Amino acid sequence: MDLNVAxxxxDVTEEGYLTDVSQWNEEIAVEIAKELGIELTDRxxxxxxxxxxxxxNDVALSIRGVKKSGVIDIKEFYALFPGGPLKVSTKIAGVPKPKSCI
Incomplete structure (x- = not known):
């Protein structure tokens, strides 16, 4: 499937995840975020x-893993990436859909 951004x-999956991570850049992240109604901040x-x-580093991404990471608390994660924070954040980050996302 194709998607035109910036x-x-x-090349994206049916759910909008990049199939070729090398296509990702910050401009694309900003555009994907904009489409999802998010204005990216430093955080x-x-x-x-x-x-x-x-x-x-081949770490399987999950909400539980994010919570245990100490990088961000879950409340802030949901606030920054509303509507399914792991799904939304990984799309913007250009990484494959986490296995833990339905």
Missing amino acids: GIRL HWEIIYWLQEQVK
């Missing part, structure tokens, strides 16, 4: 880069 054709970027680092 004038760039992206969003901290979480986005942390998520990317976890994926690079």
Whole structure:
């Protein structure tokens, strides 16, 4: 499936996750966030880069893992990425859909 973001054709799954992580950049993240009704702040970027680092290190992402990470508390995670914080944040971060997301 194709998605045009910031004038760039992206390969995405039916749910909107990038199939080619190398296509991700900050401009694309900003556009995806905008489409989801989120204006990215420095705190969003901290979480986005942390998520990317976890994926690079083969850490399975889950709400429980985020909660235990000490990087962000769950209340703030939900506030920053409303409507399913793990799903929303990983889409913006350009990482594959976590297995823990339905």
